Amino acid sequence: MRRLMLMASPPAVALLAVAIYGAEGTGGQTAQAATASPAAAPHVVKADLPGRAIFEHNCAPCHGAGPGDDGTPMLPGTMALQRRYEGEVPAALELRDDLDGDTLRLFVRNGIGAMPMFRKSELSDADVDAVAAYLKATAEASGVK
Amino acid sequence: MRTPPGVSAATFADGIAEMKSAVGEEWVFTSDPDVDTYRDFYSVLWGEEDERIASAAVAPKNVEEVQAVVRAANARGIPLYPVSTGRNLGYGGSAPVYSGSVVLDLKRMDRIIEVNEGNASCLVEPGVSYFDMYRHLQETGSKLWIDVPDPGWGSMVGNALDSGGGYTAAPYRGHFEAQCGIEAVMADGELFRTGMGALPGSETWQQYKMGIGPCLDGLFRQSTLGVVTKMGFWLFPQPEAYMSCSVELQRFEDIEPLVDLFNELEYGNIFNGMPSIGSPVLASGNPLIFAEIPEPEEMNRRVRETGLAAWRGSMVFYGPEKVIRAQWDYVQERFAHFEGVKFKENQFVKLPLRPEDMEKIQKNRFGIPSMEIFSVGSRGFGDFNPSDGHIWFSAIIPRSGKGFVKANRVMRQACAEHDVPLFMFSPAVTCWTRSFVLFAAVPVYKDKEKNRRLRESVLKVIQICAEHGWGEYRCPPAFQDAVMDAYSFNNNMLRRVNEKIKDALDPNGILSAGRYGVWPKHLRDGRHA
Numbered sequence: 001m002r003r004l005m006l007m008a009s010p011p012a013v014a015l016l017a018v019a020i021y022g023a024e025g026t027g028g029q030t031a032q033a034a035t036a037s038p039a040a041a042p043h044v045v046k047a048d049l050p051g052r053a054i055f056e057h058n059c060a061p062c063h064g065a066g067p068g069d070d071g072t073p074m075l076p077g078t079m080a081l082q083r084r085y086e087g088e089v090p091a092a093l094e095l096r097d098d099l100d101g102d103t104l105r106l107f108v109r110n111g112i113g114a115m116p117m118f119r120k121s122e123l124s125d126a127d128v129d130a131v132a133a134y135l136k137a138t139a140e141a142s143g144v145k
Numbered sequence: 146m147r148t149p150p151g152v153s154a155a156t157f158a159d160g161i162a163e164m165k166s167a168v169g170e171e172w173v174f175t176s177d178p179d180v181d182t183y184r185d186f187y188s189v190l191w192g193e194e195d196e197r198i199a200s201a202a203v204a205p206k207n208v209e210e211v212q213a214v215v216r217a218a219n220a221r222g223i224p225l226y227p228v229s230t231g232r233n234l235g236y237g238g239s240a241p242v243y244s245g246s247v248v249l250d251l252k253r254m255d256r257i258i259e260v261n262e263g264n265a266s267c268l269v270e271p272g273v274s275y276f277d278m279y280r281h282l283q284e285t286g287s288k289l290w291i292d293v294p295d296p297g298w299g300s301m302v303g304n305a306l307d308s309g310g311g312y313t314a315a316p317y318r319g320h321f322e323a324q325c326g327i328e329a330v331m332a333d334g335e336l337f338r339t340g341m342g343a344l345p346g347s348e349t350w351q352q353y354k355m356g357i358g359p360c361l362d363g364l365f366r367q368s369t370l371g372v373v374t375k376m377g378f379w380l381f382p383q384p385e386a387y388m389s390c391s392v393e394l395q396r397f398e399d400i401e402p403l404v405d406l407f408n409e410l411e412y413g414n415i416f417n418g419m420p421s422i423g424s425p426v427l428a429s430g431n432p433l434i435f436a437e438i439p440e441p442e443e444m445n446r447r448v449r450e451t452g453l454a455a456w457r458g459s460m461v462f463y464g465p466e467k468v469i470r471a472q473w474d475y476v477q478e479r480f481a482h483f484e485g486v487k488f489k490e491n492q493f494v495k496l497p498l499r500p501e502d503m504e505k506i507q508k509n510r511f512g513i514p515s516m517e518i519f520s521v522g523s524r525g526f527g528d529f530n531p532s533d534g535h536i537w538f539s540a541i542i543p544r545s546g547k548g549f550v551k552a553n554r555v556m557r558q559a560c561a562e563h564d565v566p567l568f569m570f571s572p573a574v575t576c577w578t579r580s581f582v583l584f585a586a587v588p589v590y591k592d593k594e595k596n597r598r599l600r601e602s603v604l605k606v607i608q609i610c611a612e613h614g615w616g617e618y619r620c621p622p623a624f625q626d627a628v629m630d631a632y633s634f635n636n637n638m639l640r641r642v643n644e645k646i647k648d649a650l651d652p653n654g655i656l657s658a659g660r661y662g663v664w665p666k667h668l669r670d671g672r673h674a
């Protein structure tokens with residue numbers, strides 16, 4: 001079972017601080033609300049493959065493994081996958097060894113939820129395959145079985 | 146292959162063939178799955194007959210290729226819709242306003258042509274994203290900041306051309322205002338440069354906007370008149386320090402003097418970061434939704450009962466520590482006479498940032514691009530409530546206490562009356578210096594019936610705002626005609642002048658047809674009868 005210890009525990013309550021056109025809560029210029037706790041960023045051993053830079057430039061700003069800005073527990077894509085799968089599979093893509101190029105392409109080219117489609121002018125099919133290879137190698141190097 | 150309306154299949158095929166020979170076969174997309182990647186994922190018309198859908202897409206790599214594509218289209222009357230990174234979610238995504246247009250996708254034109262450290266400026270192509278520019282500045286050890294909108298994946302050029310805004314100091318956070326120098330391919334394929342760019346050999350294209358004669362940069366803001374291929378911007382020299390502070394006032398009646406004094410202080414350069422006027426007592430529920438402002442007695446009663454302030458005016462200072470501390474002292478002196486006033490220094494940060502600062506700061510106030518906003522962007526707040534995106538409703542309202550209170554009440558009531566769901570309703574904020582904007586984010590679902598009702602309701606809110614003299618600064622294509630209609634002085638002279646310019650500069654009406662309510666002649670007749 002590919003269940004990860006860090007992602008599996010039910011999130012406790014902590015602060016999500018977001019700023020959206022200056023919307024504000026009680027703590028200054030940021031809005032604050034209760035949400036999932038900052039699980040320690042999972043240990044990711046990044047594979048040294050061409051897909052790494054492609055992933056870091058195009059995917060990691062939402063799907064990276066680390067915490068989000070402003071003390072949010074996770075980046076938005078990682079958070080969405082955590083909510084969707086509730087720990088059944090790792091929320092961080094770099095810990096998934098089950099995403100081949102075709103599976104990734106399905107989401108990349110069709111979009112899902114708030115994530116829109118990515119076009120070939122920004123991410124070619126070969127780029128998507130390179131990302132898939134990087135994710136698999138990274139998941140393996142990070143000890144995901 | 147889909148075909149643009151009014152263009153025969155043979156003519157279109159011929160045009161596509163010419164475009165392929167200009168940019169290379171691989172960069173012309175005509176299959177349905179490829180063209181579908183240009184749909185507006187947050188469209189309020191998703192899956193309906195009226196959804197704005199491209200017929201094809203072409204992705205040139207340089208100016209010459211853009212010129213060739215535009216000429217091929219102009220010769221055959223093929224409609225084109227240029228986008229830079231096409232991430233205009235909430236305002237139309239990468240879909241054309243006029244269905245059947247060929248999207249001219251400029252993402253591959255991603256050169257940072259120049260960063261001039263001494264002049265604190267840059268010149269970029271449309272495909273350069275905020276992430277790209279930030280990475281470049283970091284890698285080259287630059288001391289310059291960009292100003293970023295919330296999502297970092299957008300284009301400096303595309304965002305500015307749609308009049309987007311960000312969060313740092315006044316001269317930079319209105320992105321079109323921070324531009325200096327535009328190069329555009331016109332509808333006939335000719336290359337045009339604004340300002341000092343028109344003078345061969347000038348070294349001042351990114352220094353002096355105006356050149357000689359009428360300023361023509363505005364021709365390209367929210368327009369249908371050209372394909373912008375280069376744009377200059379002024380950048381913000383990294384300040385020595387950042388400080389965010391706020392002033393809390395206790396009575397409903399304080400709102401007018403609060404806004405007036407904020408205006409004086411900002412316009413007098415006492416603070417230079419983005420101000421915001423909020424209300425702790427009203428934000429105690431969902432902090433993303435600014436409640437309707439109650440009557441004075443009611444608000445004052447709640448202040449007494451909760452101990453929360455009626456108003457909070459927040460401001461940001463960028464500059465040398467001793468200067469901004471003195472400025473903050475001065476602000477406190479000016480507010481000292483308000484009964485019960487409270488002053489708060491929320492955050493002081495010395496620059497450059499240290500790695501440990503990164504988790505404490507709000508990145509967009511430091512010109513650092515991210516995607517953090519999507520944590521709330523379309524997923525509801527607090528509870529997991531996934532929508533399929535959202536649209537923005539963004540009205541320009543007067544920058545006065547009275548104007549803010551009135552606009553808040555009218556808009557909140559209009560949204561309630563017409564069942565417009567909200568997942569965000571802003572306090573009084575401004576990316577631009579001299580007005581406020583009220584932003585509302587309205588969730589969108591891939592559900593035709595919900596979207597139909599939503600469109601009807603939003604049209605009513607647009608109308609109600611217009612009756613009060615508030616117009617949107619920007620909106621999704623489904624509402625662009627209605628919003629332009631609201632700017633109706635002298636029998637819609639604004640639109641009529643735009644149409645005359647359109648006819649003169651793009652007689653075949655091929656570029657960005659319908660954008661912000663300006664249609665080419667052959668599509669106009671009957672539309673405004």
Ligand SMILES: Cc1cc2nc3c(=O)[nH]c(=O)nc-3n(C[C@H](O)[C@H](O)[C@H](O)COP(=O)(O)OP(=O)(O)OC[C@H]3O[C@@H](n4cnc5c(N)ncnc54)[C@H](O)[C@@H]3O)c2cc1C
Pocket residue numbers: 227228229230231232233234235236237238239251271293294295296298299300301302303304306307308309310311371372373374518519522523657660
């Ligand atoms: C959650 C969320 C938060 C947002 N926050 C902000 C924010 O803080 N500030 C903000 O400004 N926006 C915001 N937006 C709106 C939008 O996402 C951004 O403005 C984004 O930068 C626009 O997309 P883009 O940069 O890819 O521009 P594009 O989509 O490339 O361009 C926008 C439009 O400009 C025109 N255009 C673009 N390039 C050219 C060209 N080269 N020649 C001629 N015409 C051209 C086209 O009509 C195009 O449709 C937000 C959206 C979401 C979903």
